[in-house]
Amino acid sequence: MTEKEILTEEKIAEAAREVFIEKGMDGARMQEIADKAGINKSLLHYYFRTKEKLFAFIFLKLILRIGDRLGSLMQEGVSIENKVKGFVDLYIDILLKNPFLPNFILNEVTRNPEAIFEGFAAAKIEPQKFFAPLENQLKAEGYNIDPRDFVINTLSMVIFPIAGRPILERIVFNGDKKAYKDYILSRKKSIVEFVMFALEGYKKLETRV
Amino acid sequence: MTEKEILTEEKIAEAAREVFIEKGMDGARMQEIADKAGINKSLLHYYFRTKEKLFAFIFLKLILRIGDRLGSLMQEGVSIENKVKGFVDLYIDILLKNPFLPNFILNEVTRNPEAIFEGFAAAKIEPQKFFAPLENQLKAEGYNIDPRDFVINTLSMVIFPIAGRPILERIVFNGDKKAYKDYILSRKKSIVEFVMFALEGYKKLETRV
DNA sequence: ATTTTTTTTAACCATTTGGTCAAACTTTTT
DNA sequence: AAAAAGTTTGACCAAATGGTTAAAAAAAAT
Numbered sequence: 001m002t003e004k005e006i007l008t009e010e011k012i013a014e015a016a017r018e019v020f021i022e023k024g025m026d027g028a029r030m031q032e033i034a035d036k037a038g039i040n041k042s043l044l045h046y047y048f049r050t051k052e053k054l055f056a057f058i059f060l061k062l063i064l065r066i067g068d069r070l071g072s073l074m075q076e077g078v079s080i081e082n083k084v085k086g087f088v089d090l091y092i093d094i095l096l097k098n099p100f101l102p103n104f105i106l107n108e109v110t111r112n113p114e115a116i117f118e119g120f121a122a123a124k125i126e127p128q129k130f131f132a133p134l135e136n137q138l139k140a141e142g143y144n145i146d147p148r149d150f151v152i153n154t155l156s157m158v159i160f161p162i163a164g165r166p167i168l169e170r171i172v173f174n175g176d177k178k179a180y181k182d183y184i185l186s187r188k189k190s191i192v193e194f195v196m197f198a199l200e201g202y203k204k205l206e207t208r209v
Numbered sequence: 210m211t212e213k214e215i216l217t218e219e220k221i222a223e224a225a226r227e228v229f230i231e232k233g234m235d236g237a238r239m240q241e242i243a244d245k246a247g248i249n250k251s252l253l254h255y256y257f258r259t260k261e262k263l264f265a266f267i268f269l270k271l272i273l274r275i276g277d278r279l280g281s282l283m284q285e286g287v288s289i290e291n292k293v294k295g296f297v298d299l300y301i302d303i304l305l306k307n308p309f310l311p312n313f314i315l316n317e318v319t320r321n322p323e324a325i326f327e328g329f330a331a332a333k334i335e336p337q338k339f340f341a342p343l344e345n346q347l348k349a350e351g352y353n354i355d356p357r358d359f360v361i362n363t364l365s366m367v368i369f370p371i372a373g374r375p376i377l378e379r380i381v382f383n384g385d386k387k388a389y390k391d392y393i394l395s396r397k398k399s400i401v402e403f404v405m406f407a408l409e410g411y412k413k414l415e416t417r418v
Numbered sequence: 419a420t421t422t423t424t425t426t427t428a429a430c431c432a433t434t435t436g437g438t439c440a441a442a443c444t445t446t447t448t
Numbered sequence: 449a450a451a452a453a454g455t456t457t458g459a460c461c462a463a464a465t466g467g468t469t470a471a472a473a474a475a476a477a478t
Contacts (some may be wrong), residue, residue: 022319
């Protein structure tokens with residue numbers, strides 16, 4: 001029965017996603033994934049021959065979804081400020097739902113770059129097509145900033161405090177989970193403010209190399 | 210002979226540091242550490258009874274050194290701009306020498322928070338004593354920004370692009386290692402510029418909660 | 419209804435890995 | 449020089465883990 005098959009596969013995928021993202025490829029145990037999916041370990045191997053294959057499958061699904069959203073975000077006709085707003089807003093939401101994701105990607109890209117970049121390629125994440133128009137738009141709106149700085153700085157401020165949750169939560173917020181989460185949500189506004197203030201400074205500069 | 214003992218211990222510590230930082234606690238193999246130190250695996254267990262103990266030892270050494278430098282950086286009588294400069298400069302240098310460090314700490318803090326925070330405590334990293342004076346100084350220099358935003362944003366921009374090296378290097382710099390490293394070094398200036406431009410914006414704001 | 423195919427399970431296997439132990443070798447003490 | 453203490457090694461062990469296999473159970477095809 002195909003329906004049953006799909007159901008089992010879904011259960012496995014969901015369980016695997018959780019375990020892989022939390023423990024990484026090395027730390028994840030096939031037994032734990034099987035338990036979480038409520039099935040036998042052998043069945044795991046029946047559906048996805050090896051751990052590697054299961055991992056690749058899960059990772060591709062994740063990356064595809066992210067690449068998709070990223071693409072639809074960066075369209076023409078949207079002002080820089082609104083792009084920053086949209087980007088920060090969307091990514092904080094995604095990351096709050098998947099707080100282990102950044103850490104997970106950083107890990108796996110070190111452990112096994114090929115697998116990860118195959119995933120990126122499949123998700124059609126192509127920076128050339130992304131940076132060129134952005135550079136033009138920045139110049140058009142009078143911001144004389146290196147587009148790489150602009151993107152990387154914004155990305156850093158969004159991702160890092162979420163990737164570093166365990167540390168911030170404890171060191172800055174004394175273990176108060178709600179205070180931490182409220183703070184991250186408040187960053188939806190404050191990051192945009194910070195970035196736009198900074199961009200204002202770049203307006204005064206002459207066009208640079 | 211004590212000298213011999215210290216030599217062996219040094220060799221082990223150096224090998225363990227490399228392997229742990231690159232592979233994490235889970236991925237690290239005692240055999241690999243032994244090989245790298247040029248000794249027998251049994252000797253590893255002779256010096257540090259268990260993997261956990263070896264790990265704790267290495268981690269504490271790392272954290273102590275970082276906490277030390279952080280402390281001496283944030284002294285009174287240094288302007289905000291110069292603190293930003295000093296901080297960015299020092300941390301980019303440290304991180305370029307230990308590019309796996311951020312990722313490593315983020316990982317291990319998720320895997321085993323207690324061990325990590327014991328290390329932090331031992332290194333006397335105390336945010337209360339850090340944020341209060343900083344908040345005063347920011348106000349005194351007319352920057353009406355939440356000190357947490359100021360610190361976290363700066364920290365993010367320094368750490369994230371280095372933690373994410375494998376991704377940036379490939380996606381933004383097409384695998385050109387030198388281009389990537391030059392870019393990171395160029396950030397010593399550009400991050401300070403970006404932060405100070407942003408701070409300029411906060412000067413106009415009324416004092417807020 | 420019965421044969422065939424697909425799905426699921428329990429038992430088992432090979433390898434890896436952290437860790438132990440007794441013996442050998444070195445250094446220090448007496 | 450002999451004994452004692454400390455250091456280093458190779459052989460070995462138990463547990464964990466990814467993966468296999470043969471058989472049972474369920475579903476689909478005939």
